[in-house]
Amino acid sequence: MNILNLRRRAWRSAALVLALALMLALVLAAGVAWLNVRGEAPLEAGLPATPASPDLIERGAYLARAGNCMGCHTSLGGTPLAGGRGVETPFGTVFAPNITPDLKTGIGSWSAGEFWRSLHHGRSKDGRLLYPAFPYPSFTQVSREDSDALYAFLRSVPAVEQANTPHALRFPYNTQAALAVWRALYFRPGTFEPEAGQSAEWNRGKYLTQGLGHCAACHSGRDALGGTRLNAAFAGGLMPGAHWYAPSLASPDEAGVQRWPRDQVVRLIKDGVTPHASVSGPMAEVVFSSTQHLSEQDVEAMAIYLASIPVRAKPPVMPRPAEGATMLAGGKVYEQHCAACHGEQGQGAPGMVPALAGNRAVTLDSHINVVQTIRQGGFMPTTAGNRQPFGMPPYGQLLSHDEIAAVATFIRQSWGNAAAPVSALDVLQVD
Amino acid sequence: MDMKRFFNFLLAASLTAFTASVQAQPTPAAQSATATVHDTMAQRMQACVMCHGQQGRATNTGYFPRIAGKPEGYLFNQLKNFRDGRRRNRAMHHLTRHMSDEYLRNIARYFSELDLPYPPAAVQGLSEPQRQTAERLVFQGAPERQIPACASCHGSQMTGRLPAMPGLLTLPADYLIAQLGAWRTGLRAAAAPDCMAEIAKRLSNDEVSVVARWLSAQTLATGTKPEAASAQPLPLHCGSGNQ
Numbered sequence: 001m002n003i004l005n006l007r008r009r010a011w012r013s014a015a016l017v018l019a020l021a022l023m024l025a026l027v028l029a030a031g032v033a034w035l036n037v038r039g040e041a042p043l044e045a046g047l048p049a050t051p052a053s054p055d056l057i058e059r060g061a062y063l064a065r066a067g068n069c070m071g072c073h074t075s076l077g078g079t080p081l082a083g084g085r086g087v088e089t090p091f092g093t094v095f096a097p098n099i100t101p102d103l104k105t106g107i108g109s110w111s112a113g114e115f116w117r118s119l120h121h122g123r124s125k126d127g128r129l130l131y132p133a134f135p136y137p138s139f140t141q142v143s144r145e146d147s148d149a150l151y152a153f154l155r156s157v158p159a160v161e162q163a164n165t166p167h168a169l170r171f172p173y174n175t176q177a178a179l180a181v182w183r184a185l186y187f188r189p190g191t192f193e194p195e196a197g198q199s200a201e202w203n204r205g206k207y208l209t210q211g212l213g214h215c216a217a218c219h220s221g222r223d224a225l226g227g228t229r230l231n232a233a234f235a236g237g238l239m240p241g242a243h244w245y246a247p248s249l250a251s252p253d254e255a256g257v258q259r260w261p262r263d264q265v266v267r268l269i270k271d272g273v274t275p276h277a278s279v280s281g282p283m284a285e286v287v288f289s290s291t292q293h294l295s296e297q298d299v300e301a302m303a304i305y306l307a308s309i310p311v312r313a314k315p316p317v318m319p320r321p322a323e324g325a326t327m328l329a330g331g332k333v334y335e336q337h338c339a340a341c342h343g344e345q346g347q348g349a350p351g352m353v354p355a356l357a358g359n360r361a362v363t364l365d366s367h368i369n370v371v372q373t374i375r376q377g378g379f380m381p382t383t384a385g386n387r388q389p390f391g392m393p394p395y396g397q398l399l400s401h402d403e404i405a406a407v408a409t410f411i412r413q414s415w416g417n418a419a420a421p422v423s424a425l426d427v428l429q430v431d
Numbered sequence: 432m433d434m435k436r437f438f439n440f441l442l443a444a445s446l447t448a449f450t451a452s453v454q455a456q457p458t459p460a461a462q463s464a465t466a467t468v469h470d471t472m473a474q475r476m477q478a479c480v481m482c483h484g485q486q487g488r489a490t491n492t493g494y495f496p497r498i499a500g501k502p503e504g505y506l507f508n509q510l511k512n513f514r515d516g517r518r519r520n521r522a523m524h525h526l527t528r529h530m531s532d533e534y535l536r537n538i539a540r541y542f543s544e545l546d547l548p549y550p551p552a553a554v555q556g557l558s559e560p561q562r563q564t565a566e567r568l569v570f571q572g573a574p575e576r577q578i579p580a581c582a583s584c585h586g587s588q589m590t591g592r593l594p595a596m597p598g599l600l601t602l603p604a605d606y607l608i609a610q611l612g613a614w615r616t617g618l619r620a621a622a623a624p625d626c627m628a629e630i631a632k633r634l635s636n637d638e639v640s641v642v643a644r645w646l647s648a649q650t651l652a653t654g655t656k657p658e659a660a661s662a663q664p665l666p667l668h669c670g671s672g673n674q
Binding site: 076077284285287288340341348349352353376377378379380381382387388389390391392393394395396397398 | 467468470472474475476477478479480481482515516517522525526527528529530531533534537
């Protein structure tokens with residue numbers, strides 16, 4: 001009798017725990033679900049009854065440049081905006097869809113409200129949660145008015161029938177449930193609120209930088225789940241795919257422009273080059289396909305805002321000095337291959353060949369960019385202000401890992417530069 | 432062209448002046464090192480010559496093709512193909528990916544106008560029957576298999592033909608074999624209709640090998656130019672033929 005009673009009691013408490021756990025799971029799921037749809041207004045369906053005005057379409061085309069929509073929504077050599085480019089993430093590859101107005105494979109059946117919901121809430125026409133490789137954590141700041149202009153522009157481009165490539169993501173990242181949890185943790189729809197104490201230009205700059213420009217998508221560090229405290233940080237971080245490091249916009253030692261003359265910032269964003277700096281890697285692509293097309297006023301506004309990002313410099317670290325033999329070997333490679341253009345003292349030639357002495361891209365804590373640059377070389381982007389840019393040979397064709405490591409170390413520790421040595425293993429690991 | 436040279440000179444002069452004004456007391460070593468960078472096309476194209484040889488002249492060994500003296504239209508097409516992914520080469524794509532058509536056109540013109548000596552004839556290493564196979568394909572083709580003679584498009588003396596057909600002589604054999612192979616597998620493509628892809632697929636592996644070795648071993652006199660454009664239609668309809 002006693003034993004039966006005991007058993008019954010044990011069963012009862014187990015059932016209670018289970019019920020509690022179930023309830024907790026339900027509450028959590030409901031919470032996650034609510035976090036994913038809260039703040040959404042009822043959807044307006046239906047296509048516009050009247051065609052958009054040419055002015056609106058033109059404004060939308062300009063905004064599409066500002067957001068670099070074609071950057072991801074166009075495959076290499078493919079029709080603009082017909083999709084197909086893969087965005088590498090630590091969780092697999094996300095393929096940008098066709099956003100031409102094709103009814104079957106594009107977004108031709110989307111209403112302006114549905115388009116707005118994708119930018120502002122990160123949900124597709126059918127309600128699916130979208131992957132944040134589509135940078136809606138930034139685009140959520142875009143105004144409804146600008147969203148409607150973008151919508152009008154996208155409806156005006158030629159419709160292309162091109163089926164979307166399915167994403168190639170690993171489990172569990174390929175599930176909507178995982179995405180819902182991610183969004184509950186990291187995404188809140190936001191609205192851009194101008195700051196009363198700041199100038200109209202500053203506010204415009206902040207709106208472009210944090211919204212369509214989606215600068216934070218690269219220039220912010222991410223945690224293990226790919227989350228980022230977007231728009232607040234600009235603290236720099238590895239790019240998705242880890243081929244490049246996007247330097248911090250909050251640190252004057254990296255890519256911060258807090259101490260730069262404003263006109264130099266404008267030239268860098270618009271022309272891709274100034275007498276003392278140039279863009280390379282993924283930023284060259286941004287200048288080439290997006291920012292060079294922006295108006296001087298908008299670029300100026302962005303420059304004003306960028307210069308106001310609060311400085312959060314890292315504490316200075318004295319790097320380990322390289323071994324003498326490495327410096328000797330690196331110096332030899334430098335003398336043979338680099339000095340003719342970059343100069344004996346790493347001084348470069350303004351506007352043509354970047355100086356290496358005092359060059360922030362050389363002395364970043366992360367060695368990834370300097371290794372990529374030595375290995376791949378490359379040209380600055382062609383822009384209206386730099387129609388025939390200078391270029392550097394891809395030394396990965398010629399130099400061994402050891403030689404690249406040695407010369408990278410040499411330039412990181414010469415002429416007053418002080419950054420950590422680079423090993424052959426480091427070079428090998430940069431893909 | 433004279434206006435352009437003059438403009439370049441002005442640009443160089445103003446940049447030099449600018450350099451002098453912004454650099455505070457450079458050391459003598461710095462001065463001499465800076466002075467070696469000129470605002471010229473040749474300086475810009477330093478990014479190319481590490482692989483393609485000084486002034487775009489590579490030899491008939493190794494892999495990298497000579498680009499000096501190739502028709503401007505051909506070089507322009509290839510630069511666009513690398514930029515837009517029709518030809519796949521990571522290094523070439525990276526170098527061209529952020530370039531305007533205008534700049535690619537100027538680069539193509541620069542290399543097309545270079546007039547440099549060709550490497551001397553090399554030992555073919557072909558047996559007599561192989562040499563005959565190669566020469567027959569080059570000058571007569573194999574009409575029974577719809578393979579036109581190489582010379583019917585690439586110039587009667589295989590020197591290339593304006594506006595966009597490249598000369599093939601003296602190119603490294605490994606490069607030629609790799610290109611024909613890439614055409615057969617779709618890794619290299621030209622503007623449609625891609626006639627060279629068609630022809631490459633009709634050749635046997637052995638034919639690819641002997642033709643490549645034969646072409647590579649020839650030489651050309653310095654100053655050899657591509658043949659003038661001809662009203663004669665090409666034996667196949669080629670998307671990049673008349674650009």
